[in-house]
Amino acid sequence: MKPNLLLILSLIAFTSLCDTVNQLCLKSTIDALNFKPKLNVVNILKFIFQLIIQPRIWLGLVFSLISLSVWLVVLSKTDLNFAFSADSMHYIFIALASHFVLKEKMSVHRWLGTGLIVLGIVFVSMS
C-alpha cells in the first residue's frame, strides 16, 4: 500500500463523515417540517422558504463547505474515478447514522448490501 493512499483514504473518510452529518441535518429538518406531498411551483417555493429559515439547514451547509474544501484537495491528488468510488464509504456512515440517529429500520439485506459496498471500496483501493 502506497503511503499516499492511506492519507487520501483518510481525507475521503473525513469528507464522507461531513456529508453524513449534512444529510442528517437535512433529513431531520425535512421530517420536522412534514411537507405535504403535492408538488407544484407554489408549494416548492413555500418549501424552500420554510427550509432556509431552519438553523439546522445552515449547519448542514457549513459541513458541506468543509467537505467540499477537503474534497477539492483529494481531487487534486488523485484520479476522479478512484476518489468517487472510494467516496462511497459514505454509504457505511449513512447506514449507521440512519439506524442509530434517525432510527430508520435496517433489514439484513440492507446491511449485506452495505457490506458489499465496503468490499467494492477495498477492490477499488487495491488497484
Place this chain on the structure above:
Amino acid sequence: MFKKKVTLKILLLLIASDVLETAVHFCFKKSTLGSTFGQVTDLATMVVFLKTVFASPFLWAGLLVVATVFILWSMILSKIDLSVAVPIASFSYILVPLVSIIFLHEQIAALRWVGVFFVLAGVVLVSLSSKERTEQVK
C-alpha cells in the same frame, strides 16, 4: 407508509440528480486540473490552494449544479427514507468512471471495475430490501 414508496416521479427525480451529480464531480475535478500550486500540507497552503481553485469557472459551474441537486434532494428526501434514496441515486458509480475515461483520459484497471461492480451490487441489494419492506407494509 408513503415515505417508503418509490414512485416513477421520485425515480425520475433520482435519475436527474444522478446525471447532475456526475456533472458536479467532473466540474470539480476540472477545476483542480488547470491550476498551478504546491502540495497542500497545512492550513496556509490549503488557503492558497482553495483561492486558486475558486478562481476557476469550472468550480462555480459545479457549485451551481450542486445548488440544483440540493433542491432536488430536498424534494426527494421529503418523500422517501434517506437509507432508500441514497442507494438508488447511485448510477453515477458507472457514469463517473465513464466520464473519467472519455473526458479526463484516466486509466481504469480491471480490478477497479470489479470494485465498482461490488459497490453497485451492494447498492442494488440495499434497494431490493426497500422493495421487500414496501410489500410487507401492503
